[in-house]
Amino acid sequence: MRWAKLLATMAVASAFAGASCGISVAADVAPGDVQFTDDGVAVSLTGVAGNPEEGASVFKDRKLGNCLACHANSAMSKELFHGDVGPALDGVADRWDVAQLRAIVTDSKKGLSEDTVMPGFYSLNVGAHLDEKFAGKTILSAQQVEDVVAYLATLKE
Amino acid sequence: MKKTVVISALAAALACVGVAGPAWADPVDEQLVIDGETMITRAKAPEGHPFDEVLSGWLFRTVETRALETDSFTNPGMLEVEEGEAIWNKVEGSAGKSCASCHGDAAESMKGIGAHYPKWDAEAKRPINIELQINKCREQNMGAEPYDFDKGGQKQLTAYIKRQALGEPVSIDLSQGDLQSWWEKGKDLYYTRTGQLNLSCASCHEANMGKMIRADHLSQGQINGFPTYRLKNAGLVSVHNRFRGCIRDTRASFPKAFSDELMALEVYVTWRGSGLSVETPAVRQ
Numbered sequence: 001m002r003w004a005k006l007l008a009t010m011a012v013a014s015a016f017a018g019a020s021c022g023i024s025v026a027a028d029v030a031p032g033d034v035q036f037t038d039d040g041v042a043v044s045l046t047g048v049a050g051n052p053e054e055g056a057s058v059f060k061d062r063k064l065g066n067c068l069a070c071h072a073n074s075a076m077s078k079e080l081f082h083g084d085v086g087p088a089l090d091g092v093a094d095r096w097d098v099a100q101l102r103a104i105v106t107d108s109k110k111g112l113s114e115d116t117v118m119p120g121f122y123s124l125n126v127g128a129h130l131d132e133k134f135a136g137k138t139i140l141s142a143q144q145v146e147d148v149v150a151y152l153a154t155l156k157e
Numbered sequence: 158m159k160k161t162v163v164i165s166a167l168a169a170a171l172a173c174v175g176v177a178g179p180a181w182a183d184p185v186d187e188q189l190v191i192d193g194e195t196m197i198t199r200a201k202a203p204e205g206h207p208f209d210e211v212l213s214g215w216l217f218r219t220v221e222t223r224a225l226e227t228d229s230f231t232n233p234g235m236l237e238v239e240e241g242e243a244i245w246n247k248v249e250g251s252a253g254k255s256c257a258s259c260h261g262d263a264a265e266s267m268k269g270i271g272a273h274y275p276k277w278d279a280e281a282k283r284p285i286n287i288e289l290q291i292n293k294c295r296e297q298n299m300g301a302e303p304y305d306f307d308k309g310g311q312k313q314l315t316a317y318i319k320r321q322a323l324g325e326p327v328s329i330d331l332s333q334g335d336l337q338s339w340w341e342k343g344k345d346l347y348y349t350r351t352g353q354l355n356l357s358c359a360s361c362h363e364a365n366m367g368k369m370i371r372a373d374h375l376s377q378g379q380i381n382g383f384p385t386y387r388l389k390n391a392g393l394v395s396v397h398n399r400f401r402g403c404i405r406d407t408r409a410s411f412p413k414a415f416s417d418e419l420m421a422l423e424v425y426v427t428w429r430g431s432g433l434s435v436e437t438p439a440v441r442q
Contacts, residue, residue: 062371082369083371126355127349127350127355127409137353
């Protein structure tokens with residue numbers, strides 16, 4: 001069942017693949033099309049492997065992930081000010097696999113729980129009175145989510 | 158004049174210390190005494206309140222910031238309160254009157270008053286706060302232009318009037334006019350998630366009160382100290398400005414100052430701080 005979904009998603013992705021330059025570039029899965037299952041989000045949002053170093057910078061950048069606002073992370077002890085609204089992310093990859101981490105970061109309301117305060121970073125399910133500057137936009141791009149997920153996957157104890 | 162310079166230098170120095178301060182988790186167990194008078198910074202919550210105890214934002218601030226509020230001479234906001242006093246006595250408008258022409262000595266006529274706003278404005282059929290009451294007096298009694306939001310001395314005069322209620326416990330009378338339905342509306346807004354970050358006031362000030370959100374220690378978001386002096390702004394900040402800032406931080410568009418939305422929120426948030434002493438101008442980072 002899961003495989004069927006996965007294959008279907010891949011087929012959709014390749015249908016959108018750019019053909020002009022000869023290299024097959026998969027289009028990003030649109031925020032509304034991300035497939036959540038009980039096991040998380042199994043398929044990459046971009047088809048391009050995440051870069052953990054990029055992910056680390058997205059993670060700490062106050063204008064991007066700003067994950068430290070809510071999470072402590074010992075691996076970034078040089079950064080000032082780690083929040084504690086959410087749990088510390090030390091060893092988070094021992095607790096969750098990549099598909100689950102992708103689900104949590106993509107849309108925590110689906111990946112964690114409906115009433116979590118954690119924002120959905122690749123979701124258009126937003127609150128009321130959205131500032132029009134952000135209309136139709138996600139907090140992170142699909143690739144930034146993949147990068148952050150790749151970074152989270154390095155956090156093992 | 159010399160005093161002014163010394164105090165603002167001190168405030169700036171302390172602001173730096175505050176920024177580099179350590180993380181800490183719980184509201185402190187300390188008493189706030191301002192000029193010898195003990196403030197109520199913890200009060201039993203009114204019935205129907207989500208917390209058992211309402212807590213002043215003062216309890217969540219750093220040692221340095223807390224200390225600034227304890228004395229009129231070290232509180233940098235008091236300079237603007239003094240400006241407010243000058244405005245109180247200044248004749249403006251076609252009627253040739255000042256606030257003092259009608260109200261005399263504010264220490265007497267305004268004693269305790271600021272703790273019991275917003276009230277119901279029967280004429281306008283909506284809640285009225287101190288800022289709007291000032292504007293009403295300016296227009297109806299002084300023949301002067303109403304202040305634009307946060308302009309022309311509005312914050313200073315509001316702070317001066319509220320300072321006359323220093324120590325007085327906040328309480329509003331929701332049985333006035335239609336105030337109860339504005340309370341309901343304010344409550345809805347308090348729990349409405351807004352913006353791209355999809356957070357409500359309650360997400361931060363109720364569910365995560367006492368937690369650190371990066372460098373900020375989340376308080377209950379009380380308004381008993383407004384207008385507050387913010388070290389970051391080096392000046393007074395009004396309630397509606399603070400509300401708008403918090404809403405903007407969720408990446409939502411924010412309502413106009415004194416709009417129905419923000420007046421309803423002010424009614425509701427004032428009630429959430431029932432029993433806390435007025436601390437205007439409270440000092441915040």
